Amino acid sequence: MRLYTRTAAAISLPLTMIVSLATGAVHATEALIYKNPQCGCCENYADYLRANDYEVTVKPTHELSAISRDRGLSDEYQGCHLALIDGYFVSGHVPVTVIDKLLSERPDIDGITLPGMPLGSPGMGGNKSEPWKIFAIDDGNSTLFSTQ
Numbered sequence: 001m002r003l004y005t006r007t008a009a010a011i012s013l014p015l016t017m018i019v020s021l022a023t024g025a026v027h028a029t030e031a032l033i034y035k036n037p038q039c040g041c042c043e044n045y046a047d048y049l050r051a052n053d054y055e056v057t058v059k060p061t062h063e064l065s066a067i068s069r070d071r072g073l074s075d076e077y078q079g080c081h082l083a084l085i086d087g088y089f090v091s092g093h094v095p096v097t098v099i100d101k102l103l104s105e106r107p108d109i110d111g112i113t114l115p116g117m118p119l120g121s122p123g124m125g126g127n128k129s130e131p132w133k134i135f136a137i138d139d140g141n142s143t144l145f146s147t148q
């Protein structure tokens with residue numbers, strides 16, 4: 001799994017560079033992350049995005065659930081933080097390979113979410129104990145987007 005993730009990242013980087021060269025714009029993808037002030041794994045996830053060439057701004061807030069709900073993310077589907085990336089929300093500890101899929105396919109949805117805080121996911125400690133189900137959310141409805 002780790003090998004697969006690295007390979008996917010190695011493939012996606014040159015593609016990003018080609019797109020950047022084609023548009024003449026060379027900049028990192030920006031991510032704005034809303035998190036509860038005391039959340040440590042959210043900071044780890046922010047660092048994970050930075051390590052993958054995202055330009056990350058972290059906004060601590062006590063209104064995370066309300067902000068998530070405003071975007072159609074019901075409580076049961078919320079991750080522990082909410083990132084806004086290129087017109088979508090990305091909630092929870094979603095691997096960058098799945099964000100890459102979102103940004104390259106650009107489906108007509110509001111965002112994607114990995115509910116809860118699954119062990120072994122990016123920014124979380126521990127070992128993965130079960131497949132991660134990442135859901136697409138559109139107008140408050142959920143469909144399976146990716147299983148990792």
Ligand SMILES: [Cu+2]
Pocket residue numbers: 041042080081093117124
């Ligand atoms: Cu977390």
